Amino acid sequence: MTISRDYNCSDMKCLVVCATIDESFLANKEPLVAVQSSWADPYGDNLKSRIQEAGTKYIGIDYRADLRNATRDLLALQKDALDKVGLFKTQLEVNFDKPRYAELLYHFGFDSYYHKVRRNNQEALINLLMQIRQNMTDELKTEITAKGIAATLLDDLTAAADLIHAANIKQESLKSGTAGNNLEAVTEFNAIYNEIMAICKVAKRVFKGRPEIKAAFSFAKTLRALGK
Numbered sequence: 001m002t003i004s005r006d007y008n009c010s011d012m013k014c015l016v017v018c019a020t021i022d023e024s025f026l027a028n029k030e031p032l033v034a035v036q037s038s039w040a041d042p043y044g045d046n047l048k049s050r051i052q053e054a055g056t057k058y059i060g061i062d063y064r065a066d067l068r069n070a071t072r073d074l075l076a077l078q079k080d081a082l083d084k085v086g087l088f089k090t091q092l093e094v095n096f097d098k099p100r101y102a103e104l105l106y107h108f109g110f111d112s113y114y115h116k117v118r119r120n121n122q123e124a125l126i127n128l129l130m131q132i133r134q135n136m137t138d139e140l141k142t143e144i145t146a147k148g149i150a151a152t153l154l155d156d157l158t159a160a161a162d163l164i165h166a167a168n169i170k171q172e173s174l175k176s177g178t179a180g181n182n183l184e185a186v187t188e189f190n191a192i193y194n195e196i197m198a199i200c201k202v203a204k205r206v207f208k209g210r211p212e213i214k215a216a217f218s219f220a221k222t223l224r225a226l227g228k
Contacts (some may be wrong), residue, residue: 002183003190004186005186006190007190009184011059012059013226014189015054015189017196017223018051019221020071020222021196021200021216022051023048024067024213024216025203026044031206032202045186047195054192070167070170070224074168074170077160077163077167078089078120078147078164082117084153085157089105092104092149094160095147095149107135108135108136112128120224122168126163126164126168129158129164132158133158134161200217201216
């Protein structure tokens with residue numbers, strides 16, 4: 001007997017996304033518990049343990065120590081790079097006239113990749129960072145820093161592509177696990193996924209006026225951030 005998965009990704013990716021969203025739940029649980037009392041302590045911690053145990057039992061890796069740490073590192077690097085890319089774009093806008101600003105955006109790849117970067121597309125972010133690094137000549141760096149833009153920001157941007165690429169390779173080597181057609185495993189993964197989706201549905205209503213928190217409760221966005 002086989003059972004279909006309720007999620008459209010690998011088993012390990014599903015668990016990583018579920019664990020990431022559960023962390024967001026634990027960090028923002030008070031208003032959620034206020035509208036759903038069954039989520040009061042120790043619900044969030046119990047769900048965290050359940051996710052960890054499912055990864056260890058059915059996929060056979062030290063889920064908590066290895067994959068979670070690699071994922072956390074990758075997401076932190078991506079967030080930092082995304083913030084710096086946005087700052088760099090804004091500083092170009094306020095320091096250069098419109099024709100030169102448009103030239104610089106094209107030269108550094110913003111025209112090609114930035115719309116996808118804003119949707120947390122990991123590949124687009126890496127491509128944008130690589131183009132910034134490749135096209136950041138000494139002459140351009142001098143022109144940009146002469147406007148008062150910090151040289152350290154440019155250095156961070158040119159180094160970020162390699163950092164994210166290395167972190168992504170490490171994570172990919174860990175998250176490719178699957179439980180095959182194990183009925184018990186897929187049943188448990190589906191149950192965890194549906195628990196998380198219930199949290200997401202309520203959280204999107206509760207945090208509708210706080211988009212930065214609301215976004216943390218999107219399975220699809222979190223999956224894209226992991227580099228689906």
